[in-house]
Amino acid sequence: GAVVSQHPSRVICKSGTSVKIECRSLDFQATTMFWYRQFPKQSLMLMATSNEGSKATYEQGVEKDKFLINHASLTLSTLTVTSAHPEDSSFYICSARPPRWSGRGLGQPQHFGDGTRLSIL
Amino acid sequence: AQKVTQAQTEISVVEKEDVTLDCVYETRDTTYYLFWYKQPPSGELVFLIRRNSFDEQNEISGRYSWNFQKSTSSFNFTITASQVVDSAVYFCALSEATGANNLFFGTGTRLTVIP
Numbered sequence: 357g358a359v360v361s362q363h364p365s366r367v368i369c370k371s372g373t374s375v376k377i378e379c380r381s382l383d384f385q386a387t388t389m390f391w392y393r394q395f396p397k398q399s400l401m402l403m404a405t406s407n408e409g410s411k412a413t414y415e416q417g418v419e420k421d422k423f424l425i426n427h428a429s430l431t432l433s434t435l436t437v438t439s440a441h442p443e444d445s446s447f448y449i450c451s452a453r454p455p456r457w458s459g460r461g462l463g464q465p466q467h468f469g470d471g472t473r474l475s476i477l
Numbered sequence: 478a479q480k481v482t483q484a485q486t487e488i489s490v491v492e493k494e495d496v497t498l499d500c501v502y503e504t505r506d507t508t509y510y511l512f513w514y515k516q517p518p519s520g521e522l523v524f525l526i527r528r529n530s531f532d533e534q535n536e537i538s539g540r541y542s543w544n545f546q547k548s549t550s551s552f553n554f555t556i557t558a559s560q561v562v563d564s565a566v567y568f569c570a571l572s573e574a575t576g577a578n579n580l581f582f583g584t585g586t587r588l589t590v591i592p
Contacts, residue, residue, distance in 0.1 A: 388578075390579050390580070397587075398584070398585075399568065399582045399583065399584045399585050400522075400568070400580075400582045401582075402579050402580070402581075405579060447520060449520075449522065451580075453578065465512060465524045465527050466572075466580055467524075468514075468521065468522040468524075469521075470519075470520065470521040471520045471521060471522075473520065
């Protein structure tokens, strides 16, 4: 069964709307989660690393104020696309990895959610 | 710096043919992990294999096999007797033991299996 649950799977909304995407770790406590973005026919690009209880680490070129990440618990990280515009339309996918201290963390495959297809009109 | 190169952007094969997807990586770490993921049209990422840098044994799983060669920094993936259901985008990825262990993805290879 799914180890990481991502919701919603698809969002269509008007320009200017803020959209929240949830990523839940179902099978383990995830101190670290990752958010990726994938434009059509392109690879997955890491946007940010979400750390439980602390600020997210954003990759170069990703606007912190535009993509708000909250990782308030060990099983939930959220990505909010604020005031979304058509250029934000993309496939967003999260992943989670068991913590290193669990013995399952290092080198274990990151478990991915099923992704959220965001379309801004 | 780390980098994953999948030189084949798109490949088409006829059903039952064998096909090899190439992956070349770069890393300065001595400990690292290599992955292959499958992304069908529905979009989800399906984990296929993980290999750590100290294990160069090739692996076979059904119709899938992987050839890891550190000497050439390659981790190639072969599908034997391809099927239409194998049609997808395949990503090779690298994770280093240091740092946050996030995945660095190649650009992917779109495989189309023609019936």
